[in-house]
Amino acid sequence: MHKRILIVEDEASIRDMVAFALRKAGMDTAQAADARTAQMSIAEQVPDLILLDWMLPGTSGLDLARRLRKEELSREVPIIMLTARGEEMDRVNGLEAGVDDYVVKPFSTRELIARIKAVLRRSQGDDGSGMVELGRLRIDGPAHRVFAVDEPVPIGPTEYRLLYFFMTHPERVYSRAQLLDHVWGGSVYVEERTVDVHIRRLRKTLEPWKLEDMVQTVRGAGYRFSASP
Amino acid sequence: MHKRILIVEDEASIRDMVAFALRKAGMDTAQAADARTAQMSIAEQVPDLILLDWMLPGTSGLDLARRLRKEELSREVPIIMLTARGEEMDRVNGLEAGVDDYVVKPFSTRELIARIKAVLRRSQGDDGSGMVELGRLRIDGPAHRVFAVDEPVPIGPTEYRLLYFFMTHPERVYSRAQLLDHVWGGSVYVEERTVDVHIRRLRKTLEPWKLEDMVQTVRGAGYRFSASP
DNA sequence: ACAGTGTGTGAAAACACTGTCGCAAAGGCC
DNA sequence: GGCCTTTGCGACAGTGTTTTCACACACTGT
Known part of the structure; x- marks a missing residue:
């Protein structure tokens, strides 16, 4: 029962690197370089989790997050933000937009995967109450x-x-x-x-x-x- | 029968964000940026629950928790600690100081509210009449x-x-x-x-x-x- | 000062849990 | 079917934890 992760990130090298790591960790991946592509991908098949870059060409990651929260289809899908160092201050906005976690670049794939698993666990009945x-x-x-x-x-x-x-x-x-x-x-x-x-x-x-x-x-x-x- | 939550957190942006989320969830909020202000707020009106940041200027959150446990007035008030990742190690100490639960930053407001409700439910059966x-x-x-x-x-x-x-x-x-x-x-x-x-x-x-x-x-x-x- | 009650400590006893054995049973392989 | 490996089972003794008890001390009201 593999989890499907959608990676939304404009830089191809990072995207590939992450996708490779996730697949090695037994997850299925989908990729998108911008907000429009991401939405199309979601419309086609709703992922179990979305990795969302903060900086995107056109619609920013934050805007996309907000938008996804409004859509019936994607409301329940947990989102992890990828932010560059220095953008941290904005995490409050992210939290307000309903982002479930965020990871600061540069990150180790090990850490990223740990976070993904934690968020997935939370979104599946393990509400943190133990x-x-x-x-x-x-x-x-x-x-x-x-x-x-x-x-x-x-x-x-x-x-x-x-x-x-x-x-x-x-x-x-x-x-x-x-x-x-x-x-x-x-x-x-x-x-x-x-x-x-x-x-x-x-x-x-x-x-x-x-x-x-x-x-x-x-x-x-x-x-x-x-x-x- | 709204619950009153005291938020003790030095970073204004997080404080505001949490306060906003809690009010939207039908809770009353009070805010304090440091331990002294927090104690004054409690003296004025005892809250139903305290959200306490681990790191505070001056008296640390943990010290404040300990102190509140000693005071007759605040002994019964449940406390939820907000800790940054990496401070988790100290979690055991926190629990031993009589903290009721802890939430690791960054957290989603959804999770935070779930925890708050869980703790409030736990320390209930007390319908106000004692x-x-x-x-x-x-x-x-x-x-x-x-x-x-x-x-x-x-x-x-x-x-x-x-x-x-x-x-x-x-x-x-x-x-x-x-x-x-x-x-x-x-x-x-x-x-x-x-x-x-x-x-x-x-x-x-x-x-x-x-x-x-x-x-x-x-x-x-x-x-x-x-x-x- | 004195009984009476309540509280903390230490030491012994009771108890539950753990890890290890030896042997029986089951599963694979030829 | 034989043979070898792996797992199941019951018993046991060692260990650490919890219970229980007796005692001393502090505090209260008379």
């Missing part, structure tokens, strides 16, 4: 609590962290080593098999709700958390 | 009394404050440090273990009504007050 929902499971970060079909699930610290990681990174295989890194934190040394045990314990805590097969074994690779069997 | 109800428990602020299923509950001062805080902030984990900040008020220094004892005492006072497991232990994290087991 609540994550997946299938019949709900996890409440602030309350440190898990609900299955609205019933509270008793769960220990490690299982909680493991489940939290899984819920925020579903539908993807993680090796034991990766899980150790993410859930235990890179600095501890424990046997890889320990992961198995906690997987088992997590399954056991989910059993009363028949949700244990959301935790799936991928032989030879690791584990995956998924809403579908 | 009465708070949760499950079979009712607490009467002005009268300083607690009722369980309409029977009065004998309770000591500290347990009362602890319970009051819990009732107004349910369904959320608080570390011992946070509870010390909120219930004891940042200025006193006592051992964290002390919290355990008062938790114990609170449970004991609730026992006759079988409500002791509203006070829930979250291993490794702290305590939570909740209506559901």
Whole structure:
């Protein structure tokens, strides 16, 4: 389920560079060099997110942002502004126009991708309140609590962290080593098999709700958390 | 029943932008550019929530937060911190100073308003009369009394404050440090273990009504007050 | 000064959680 | 079907956290 990102930027070299980085990060890209082309691209297919350069020939990025906010079609699409250093002051205007984030040039592609992911996450149910929902499971970060079909699930610290990681990174295989890194934190040394045990314990805590097969074994690779069997 | 939000932020443009957004969302606003002005504003009229910039000229936002927690007048007012990216590291400190939430700049006004509403909702149940109800428990602020299923509950001062805080902030984990900040008020220094004892005492006072497991232990994290087991 | 209540501390006990083993079961490969 | 690798399972002991208790001290009103 790749996300489609529309890059609106007049300088071709930057556009290509960004597009390359995004594709490498598993996103689909569309490109536009000016506001008119951008609008046509959106009319054709609405992207999941728009990267918008502040300075554009003709209609400025800010104007385009405002305009997109007014259109029914593009109102809900999150926008990240690309601004050159020194234009920062104007971020207030950008925020007012409903821009979701902004990145100052020059930026590292790593940072850009991180921001994109953060904004996408926010625009998909994760409203920043720390609540994550997946299938019949709900996890409440602030309350440190898990609900299955609205019933509270008793769960220990490690299982909680493991489940939290899984819920925020579903539908993807993680090796034991990766899980150790993410859930235990890179600095501890424990046997890889320990992961198995906690997987088992997590399954056991989910059993009363028949949700244990959301935790799936991928032989030879690791584990995956998924809403579908 | 408009909520009054105090915005403490030194940069006028951001202040105005936020104020504009909040008013559009049906909230009343007050503004302050520094800690001193903020305290004067609070003395004049206590707001329902304070938006506090991390970086302020003179007294830092964090210091101000701590100070506000010590003052009787402002102890109960929820605080949302505004932090710039990169200051995130200090987020833990902020939370320990009794801050209710924090938002990282740059933020969309949509997100900010969502957070504000979430925090206001959380610290509610208090409809202005000082009465708070949760499950079979009712607490009467002005009268300083607690009722369980309409029977009065004998309770000591500290347990009362602890319970009051819990009732107004349910369904959320608080570390011992946070509870010390909120219930004891940042200025006193006592051992964290002390919290355990008062938790114990609170449970004991609730026992006759079988409500002791509203006070829930979250291993490794702290305590939570909740209506559901 | 004195009982009475409330509060903080330390130490021991109870408890929950963790990581590791050894063996059983399952899955692939020839 | 055999053989080898990978994963599941139950048990266990070590560890760290939480609960509980007893005590000392401070404060209040009499």
